[in-house]
Amino acid sequence: MKKLIALLLAAMMILSLAACGGSGAASTGSTEAAGSTASTEPTGAAEAAEPAAPSISTVTAGKLTVATSPDFAPYEFYAVKDGTPTLAGFDVALAQYIADYLGLELEMVPIDFDGVLMELQTKNVDLGMAGLSPDPERESIMDFSDIYYMGGQSFVTVKGNEDKFPTLEDTNKAEYQIGAQTGSIQVDLAEENSPDADIIQLAKVTDIIAELLAGKLDGAYIETAVAENYAKNYPELAIVLDVPYDVEGSAVGVSKGNAELLDAVNAAIAQALSDGSMDQFIAEANELSTGEIIEGLIG
Secondary structure (H helix, E strand, C coil): CHHHHHHHHHHHHHHHHHHHHHHHHHHHHHHHHCCCCCCCCCHHHHHHCCCCCCCCCCCCCCEEEEEECCCECCCEEEEEECCEEEEECHHHHHHHHHHHHHCCEEEEEECCHHHHHHHHHCCCCCEECCCCCCCHHHCCCEEECCCCECCCEEEEEECCCHHHCCCHHHHCCCCCEEEEECCCHHHHHHHHHCCCCEEEEECCHHHHHHHHHCCCCCEEEEEHHHHHHHHHHCCCEEEEEEECCCCCCECCEEECCCHHHHHHHHHHHHHHHHCCHHHHHHHHHHHHCCCCEECCCCC
16 A cells, blocks of 8 residues: 555656646746746846937037028028018028927027037037038038038129139139138138139128129139029129039038937938928028028127
């Protein structure tokens, strides 16, 4: 009888062990399939295994601060609506698009073009949007986004003087006074193509146009889209020459070293180009710039 009980107990133990082994194997398979739900690691270690989305730092938390120079239609200017000047232009529209894309409130800082470069250099703003060309000489003070608009460069004079400038070489005479906006790549183009001329740097494109119309300048280097816009409003102007430039196109200036912001701006630009928004911004800016506008700082 004792032997029979012993045999029964032994059989029960074997069955019990087999059942435990089967249960353990099922648990292991279940754990692998579910990821790490049964992991004994601390919760923090499991969370750290997944890459966190990069945080975007800005000058002011919750805001995207953008410097611009509103004397550069159709890029940026004041459109007069119902007697009220409103900052407009396709740079301004793109700035709002980028801010919305990042979930930030947009704050535009109107300033002279040279000031845009200074504000970026001192990191008082997050972005500079003023028809900036990604000039390698500026890379020490800012980073550049991808190109969002392909433009060009032109030499401009007034009607009646076109015959003086059949080629760029003809702009290079000591008796000529040639205008270009302070701090712009147009200054470099003037110095490259008209080194013997008297190069006059002025803070605003509006000042250059006024000096041309008054006969105080013989010609000027101006971005093509801007020159074409001024020619619509001032029929006396004549765009006479295309000016070769290695870095054609406009990019957003980004505060130096803010890699996360740069990546996010590039992502926003890519979307604006792919979804047709940029084309719409350009069309609207061109239409607005043919109406009543104010180019330059107000107040």
